[in-house]
Amino acid sequence: MNSSDDDNEYKKLVMVLCHDLNNSIGIIKNSIKLIRKMGEHPHPKFPPTMDKIERAIDNVNELVTSIKDYEAIKNGKKEFELEDVPFDDIINHTMFMFQDKAEEKDIKLIFINEIPSETFLKIEPTSFKNSVISNLLSNAIKFTPRDKSIEIKGWVDGDQIMISVKDQGIGIPQELIDKLFNPNEKTTRDGTGGEKGTGFGMPLVKLYLNKFNGDIRVESKEKDKHPEDHGTTMVLNLPIVKE
């Protein structure tokens, strides 16, 4: 067997694994729900242990979903119907999805829309909201300490729509930035509140953006090197499509 056969074999294994894991994940999640309905166990460690199990299984679920999505997009099995979407739709959805999570960490979300109302994003809205923006924002919240703010901004630059997610978090070291979009590299770190990750988010974000004819770039100042002024800005560009 040559190395490409090896690769294919390995990929098949991963996909079978993901598929089979899905069933077990479903069973665990339903069982957690059922146990919660039974009421609280008197042992003081019961509630935090249940929370831990739930977080761990959500994490496994996220990983499996990301791998499946990544493979489906890469193999062209996932088709995209691009639509004209106003940036305000993205803002409203993001606010709805992340306001509570940000408030839990006393982080303020600031939205700025400078995109003219007659200019639309040409995207597949569900994946843009739930896989692109949501991953950027959950990272921003995860790596930002309490009491800071995160800015989500849209504007036009020449023939491109630009969207940035800017945080005042711990920043990303250059050697990690270099690996950020590679699904085969380990990039995941715990968040400032101990939040866990999979390291699959950013490769997926880039893959989606490329499918929407756009791209992403990273600007970051590490906290250790810039103690006064640190944070990460993810800058997306999407072409303005003339009808």
Ligand SMILES: Nc1ncnc2c1ncn2[C@@H]1O[C@H](COP(=O)(O)OP(=O)(O)O)[C@@H](O)[C@H]1O
């Ligand atoms: N806004 C950010 N601030 C600091 N580090 C980040 C940020 N976004 C991404 N990273 C780094 O890149 C890693 C990979 O991100 P991602 O692919 O979304 O995976 P995950 O969030 O599951 O760890 C993160 O674990 C973190 O180390």
Ligand SMILES: [Mg+2]
């Ligand atoms: Mg992430």
